[in-house]
Amino acid sequence: EVQLVESGGGLVKPGGSLRLSCAASGFTFSSYSMNWVRQAPGKGLEWVSSISSSSSYIYYADSVKGRFTISRDNAKNSLYLQMNSLRAEDTAVYYCAREVVTLRSYYFDYWGQGTLVTVSS
């Protein structure tokens, strides 16, 4: 059974840092691109960042570029999001999601349960 379990969320002051983790199991983690998606309280979904299976390709939303860093450790079946210079508007539930990449389609087929990040003084 595919499982994605996020951790590392919590309360942090503006300007602070936090590192999120996503532990993957039930599939060959090293074969899949992975993503972070966030959702501010009462708001819609916002894609944050993507990393390819071998970390060769990395993409960020403009809203986090230069402040957040996505990474992965295929040996540990884990995905990470290092978040620096946090702002109040980064307050959200952060989900990790597996991306399926085929010749004719891309989609996020499995999602974790999310971890809440609250940025407040």
Added chain:
Amino acid sequence: DIQLTQSPSFLSASVGDRVTITCRASQGISSYLAWYQQKPGKAPKLLIYAASTLQSGVPSRFSGSGSGTEFTLTISSLQPEDFATYYCQQLNSYPRTFGPGTKVDIK
């Protein structure tokens, strides 16, 4: 960046109703579109990918169509468990934008 709009943003319907949600892209995205269902406090769930392919395990009352810039998600007969918020997402290019969502509520 590709922008997605959804209409309506809110929909009130009854059990058994046929429901259609539209997603429009600001530029052509071929068929690189997915639909997700999200219930309060839960992670999104994939319903449709490649605009019209039903994800395994998703009931056949859900269907998707469209290509280019206009897409639709149809629920042929709304069931009690379908009351949720629905999001489209384009995967043609980065950033992987989502639509603003359509909340389907009980009439």
